[in-house]
Amino acid sequence: MKIDLADVIVTSPDRNFVTLKLTTSDGHVGLGDATVNGRELAVVSYLSDHVVPLLIGSDPMRIEDTWQFLYRSAYWRRGPITMAAIAAVDMALWDIKGKAAGMPVYQLLGGASRTGLLAYGHASGKELPELLDSVQEHIELGYRAIRIQSGVPNLKSIYGIASQGADHGDAELRYDHEPARRGEKPVEEDWDTRAYLTHLPGIFEAVRGEFGATLPLLHDAHHRLTPIQAARLGKDLEPYDLFWLEDCTPAENQEALRLVRQHTTTPLAIGEVFNTVWDFKDLIRDQLIDYVRGAVTHMGGITALKKTLEYAAMYQVKSGMHGPTDISPVGMAAAMHLGLAIHNFGIQEYMPHGARTDQVFQQTFTWREGLLHPGDELGLGVSLNVDEAGRYPYERAYLPYNRLADGTVHDW
Ligand code: EZ4
Numbered sequence: 001m002k003i004d005l006a007d008v009i010v011t012s013p014d015r016n017f018v019t020l021k022l023t024t025s026d027g028h029v030g031l032g033d034a035t036v037n038g039r040e041l042a043v044v045s046y047l048s049d050h051v052v053p054l055l056i057g058s059d060p061m062r063i064e065d066t067w068q069f070l071y072r073s074a075y076w077r078r079g080p081i082t083m084a085a086i087a088a089v090d091m092a093l094w095d096i097k098g099k100a101a102g103m104p105v106y107q108l109l110g111g112a113s114r115t116g117l118l119a120y121g122h123a124s125g126k127e128l129p130e131l132l133d134s135v136q137e138h139i140e141l142g143y144r145a146i147r148i149q150s151g152v153p154n155l156k157s158i159y160g161i162a163s164q165g166a167d168h169g170d171a172e173l174r175y176d177h178e179p180a181r182r183g184e185k186p187v188e189e190d191w192d193t194r195a196y197l198t199h200l201p202g203i204f205e206a207v208r209g210e211f212g213a214t215l216p217l218l219h220d221a222h223h224r225l226t227p228i229q230a231a232r233l234g235k236d237l238e239p240y241d242l243f244w245l246e247d248c249t250p251a252e253n254q255e256a257l258r259l260v261r262q263h264t265t266t267p268l269a270i271g272e273v274f275n276t277v278w279d280f281k282d283l284i285r286d287q288l289i290d291y292v293r294g295a296v297t298h299m300g301g302i303t304a305l306k307k308t309l310e311y312a313a314m315y316q317v318k319s320g321m322h323g324p325t326d327i328s329p330v331g332m333a334a335a336m337h338l339g340l341a342i343h344n345f346g347i348q349e350y351m352p353h354g355a356r357t358d359q360v361f362q363q364t365f366t367w368r369e370g371l372l373h374p375g376d377e378l379g380l381g382v383s384l385n386v387d388e389a390g391r392y393p394y395e396r397a398y399l400p401y402n403r404l405a406d407g408t409v410h411d412w
């Protein structure tokens with residue numbers, strides 16, 4: 001069997017997605033997600049200009065060898081664009097191997113270690129009543145774990161608040177709080193760490209007061225804090241027993257987490273922007289985190305994330321794979337197959353895609369009683385309707401960014 005065709009498909013049903021489609025000489029089709037939110041066309045070029053010519057004629061069964069070849073032969077290693085491109089190839093090859101073997105991918109990875117994947121959803125509100133309604137809605141949707149994001153007094157627009165979509169004229173689009181906005185320039189948002197740190201503990205107190213002590217609650221600080229600010233937040237949130245505090249400091253400096261860890265027992269999750277095991281190595285080895293947020297799409301594929309998670313398992317660190325709507329249905333399926341198979345699964349982030357996205361990508365996963373399951377179709381279980389995809393050409397879109405009151409650019 002050989003790879004005959006490699007197509008890079010860009011489509012923008014509810015948002016931009018980049019998908020690699022490999023077709024083999026035996027007629028098997030494999031799909032891989034290569035979406036990097038706000039920088040999609042860079043991955044398109046990396047794939048079409050540099051990777052596709054290397055794949056044509058090669059053996060699709062050699063997943064590990066292809067990964068090592070693409071990683072090492074480029075000479076220039078790591079980075080989000082490179083690793084998303086490698087991830088797409090890797091996913092597509094697992095998809096093909098599953099179809100050729102007559103099995104869903106999770107079977108190739110060792111089989112199911114559980115009946116389904118605990119998933120968390122995103123509740124948010126500009127003000128407390130809107131947030132409490134949103135938590136209630138998520139409970140009714142079946143979520144058994146819920147992320148809590150709140151507006152902050154005097155800040156107009158911040159990360160993670162779904163209802164702000166309407167403020168930017170996108171009410172009809174299901175961006176929710178996954179806020180890459182179509183347009184020529186990124187939307188500017190505002191930030192004030194002091195106001196946030198003062199406000200947030202009261203929000204958690206109110207949510208616990210309303211919904212009780214047992215519901216697992218999560219929070220994303222989205223890289224905006226210094227280590228000592230993050231340490232204070234972790235301590236202040238201890239009475240509310242968080243499942244995790246996510247991305248409390250910028251991810252580049254692994255050492256920052258040591259200071260946070262010394263001060264708080266609030267569990268820590270990090271790594272949605274990481275690309276390789278090297279970004280996680282010290283954090284795992286020194287037991288500075290509890291959950292690995294890496295996505296299959298951004299960590300170089302199933303092959304690479306599986307190795308990272310097996311390393312994490314030695315330190316009782318669990319998976320918490322990134323699952324916003326900018327991970328395509330193909331990337332989500334890959335996450336579900338991997339999460340079902342590994343022993344140290346923790347939780348899966350899950351936001352439903354929009355209706356147009358579901359028309360472009362036919363999915364076969366199930367969502368029952370708060371648990372996800374990738375289904376038992378062969379391979380990853382996702383197919384792509386190329387004609388439907390073609391109805392939604394790429395539209396320029398950027399993630400927002402932050403400025404402080406004095407105009408200084410801040411982490412978003
Ligand atoms: O901001 O996926 O935990 N989830 C997140 C996401 C990220 C977006 C960036 O593309 O932090 O909402």
Ligand code: CO
Pocket residue numbers: 220222246247272
């Ligand atoms: Co996050």
